[in-house]
Amino acid sequence: MIEFSVPLSTPGWDVVRIALRPRQPFFAVVNSVEIHDLAGSPAPEHCEALLRLRAALDAWIADTGDRGAIPEPPEVVAPFAREMHDWFSTPSWHGE
Numbered sequence: 001m002i003e004f005s006v007p008l009s010t011p012g013w014d015v016v017r018i019a020l021r022p023r024q025p026f027f028a029v030v031n032s033v034e035i036h037d038l039a040g041s042p043a044p045e046h047c048e049a050l051l052r053l054r055a056a057l058d059a060w061i062a063d064t065g066d067r068g069a070i071p072e073p074p075e076v077v078a079p080f081a082r083e084m085h086d087w088f089s090t091p092s093w094h095g096e
Contacts, residue, residue, distance in 0.1 A: 026050050 026039040026046065038046045060066070084090075 024050075024054070026053070 023039060025037050026041075026049070028036045028038050030036065039050060041047070061069075
């Protein structure tokens with residue numbers, strides 16, 4: 001998720017924080033070699049399907065209380081990162 005602040009000229013408002021989801025891919029798989037991302041397609045049936053799938057995802061997030069879009073504080077993540085390192089080691093490219 002990308003977050004940024006926008007200064008406002010509205011009295012009493014200094015900034016508004018806006019959180020954007022990353023673009024969601026929407027693939028049409030023709031065969032094991034041909035894959036097309038239809039997320040930017042102007043075709044009405046693709047737009048409708050993408051809106052329907054986004055609404056289903058939003059409903060699932062609300063129904064399950066999923067908080068995956070909210071980053072965990074580092075002190076919560078640290079024990080799990082250590083455990084993952086102990087089990088699988090940390091790849092040399094991690095943190096680059």
